[in-house]
Amino acid sequence: MQALVEAARRKNSVLVAGLDPIPSGFPEELRTLPEAEATLVFCQGILEAVEPYVAAIKLQAAYFERLGPVGMEIYAGLIEASSNLGLPAIADVKRGDIGPVAAAYAEAHLGVYGATCVTVNPYMGEDTILPFLEEARRQAPGGGIFVLLATSNPSASEVQESTEPPLFEVIARMISGLGRSSGDYPDAGAVVGATRPEVGGRARELLPETLFLSPGYGAQGGDASGIRPLLDRNGGGVLVNSSRSILYAYERSASNYKDAAREAASKARDELRLW
Amino acid sequence: MQALVEAARRKNSVLVAGLDPIPSGFPEELRTLPEAEATLVFCQGILEAVEPYVAAIKLQAAYFERLGPVGMEIYAGLIEASSNLGLPAIADVKRGDIGPVAAAYAEAHLGVYGATCVTVNPYMGEDTILPFLEEARRQAPGGGIFVLLATSNPSASEVQESTEPPLFEVIARMISGLGRSSGDYPDAGAVVGATRPEVGGRARELLPETLFLSPGYGAQGGDASGIRPLLDRNGGGVLVNSSRSILYAYERSASNYKDAAREAASKARDELRLW
Numbered sequence A, B: 001m002q003a004l005v006e007a008a009r010r011k012n013s014v015l016v017a018g019l020d021p022i023p024s025g026f027p028e029e030l031r032t033l034p035e036a037e038a039t040l041v042f043c044q045g046i047l048e049a050v051e052p053y054v055a056a057i058k059l060q061a062a063y064f065e066r067l068g069p070v071g072m073e074i075y076a077g078l079i080e081a082s083s084n085l086g087l088p089a090i091a092d093v094k095r096g097d098i099g100p101v102a103a104a105y106a107e108a109h110l111g112v113y114g115a116t117c118v119t120v121n122p123y124m125g126e127d128t129i130l131p132f133l134e135e136a137r138r139q140a141p142g143g144g145i146f147v148l149l150a151t152s153n154p155s156a157s158e159v160q161e162s163t164e165p166p167l168f169e170v171i172a173r174m175i176s177g178l179g180r181s182s183g184d185y186p187d188a189g190a191v192v193g194a195t196r197p198e199v200g201g202r203a204r205e206l207l208p209e210t211l212f213l214s215p216g217y218g219a220q221g222g223d224a225s226g227i228r229p230l231l232d233r234n235g236g237g238v239l240v241n242s243s244r245s246i247l248y249a250y251e252r253s254a255s256n257y258k259d260a261a262r263e264a265a266s267k268a269r270d271e272l273r274l275w
Helices: A002-011 A035-053 A061-065 A069-084 A099-112 A126-139 A156-160 A167-178 A197-206 A224-230 A257-271 B002-011 B035-053 B061-065 B069-084 B099-112 B126-139 B156-160 B167-178 B197-206 B224-230 B257-271
Strands: A015-019 A056-060 A089-095 A117-120 A144-150 A188-192 A212-214 A238-242 B015-019 B056-060 B089-095 B117-120 B144-150 B188-192 B212-214 B238-242
Touching (some): A015 A257, A035 A069, A035 A257, A056 A061, A056 A069, A061 A069, A061 A089, A069 A089, A069 B069, A089 A099, A089 B089, A099 A126, A117 A126, A126 A144, A144 A156, A144 A167, A156 A167, A167 A188, A167 B156, A188 A197, A197 A212, A212 A224, B002 B056, B015 B035, B015 B257, B035 B257, B056 B061, B056 B069, B061 B069, B061 B089, B069 B089, B089 B099, B126 B144, B126 B167, B144 B156, B144 B167, B156 B167, B167 B188, B167 B197, B197 B212, B212 B224, B224 B238, B238 B257
Parallel strands (some): A015 A056, A015 A238, A056 A089, A089 A117, A117 A144, A188 A212, A212 A238, B015 B056, B144 B188, B188 B212
């Protein structure tokens, strides 16, 4: 995770900008282009605009996958463009499968597509997580994985909190046993939403040393106060993702989409001076 | 799910052939080709060989994803080729994410790539499952989804059975509430491995009407007796996937890979005359 931590320190920012390119949200001037081309132009514009204010870029794989094979070309190009700007790329793929299949997914996103980090779904247990970690250790020095722990969507608690012990505690213990220290943090991080602070606080108790990636800031209803319970004993240990409220900031602004994204990223960074 | 059920009746087979193309397992004559081309030739050969004996084809997305964008072209081509042979295609993607992202994944695999069914990971709860169901209802008449319930990998029980109530029971109740009848079975099916019969039996108790997709037959250690507890009160309700023991049957045979796959599929179909 050291690539993320160093970028965060260099930029003085814990903000991660999420690329969730939704064509119906693109500004007027891009809507005449074919979807794939518009997606590429839009994302490149956002990337350059937010670069000074963010520690990393998170690519939401689904929005590239829905464009077919050409979408994966764009996904590859944007990971490369991030890397050229010195920005670690988090492939938000939430993949998970039996061992050899997980290894193929890990090879795809950390190897072929060259992301620094990848998000992983733990429903199938430890042997779905290990191949991602092993591939990160081989292919992505300074990178690692973020395992879904407590997500920010409305129905997450039905699965993650409705048993005894709550499932997120089972997963937290699993993450704790799998990570290997690789600088300031273990290479197995966790995705913990900012929308349920009591769950976030408990996740932090169970994982005092772990780097959290927290989605849900801005458009999904989380705010900076929701993030406070996630902080570690040094007041750090959290990267905060914001997607829609940066990407589509122009809708609530008189500026063009790039300037609006730049202003939104700058403002979010300042609100999130947590570390 | 009616497309699967009708194909199973027409072929008198509950067997699903899984396309898990692993280049190191390809026969000698394909190893001189570039990986992507070898993958295409190998999978097309398997598809034609097994077609008379199987109810459906299951494509393991990871093995196409690891080839980069060209892998997704091959994935698209094989779904189309299955369809041209009258075989429903199950996209084994195990995706899951917040609502709009799940909708983008559903659009990708059921819409753009044109699969009949898709596998879904329920870790994020009901609102990650619904967009897949809605897309199936719109785009894939006769299709549906299979939600991961009790998987066949060694560490599955750490997550799926270690709480009270066991997580797989929570997910079973969720599946039961989401499916809508679409012929013989609801359109929300479940993935239930053949490796833990007591869990499979309990899953069947909780989901008496649901179509199960059961992996793990053959190479993963399940056998026909492991499937018996999964059957419904009519002795049906289960499709059984076999991947490696069909694809790589030539390794234990004097035949070429297509003939060996054909023989293995024919034999598995006969062993699995369950319905």
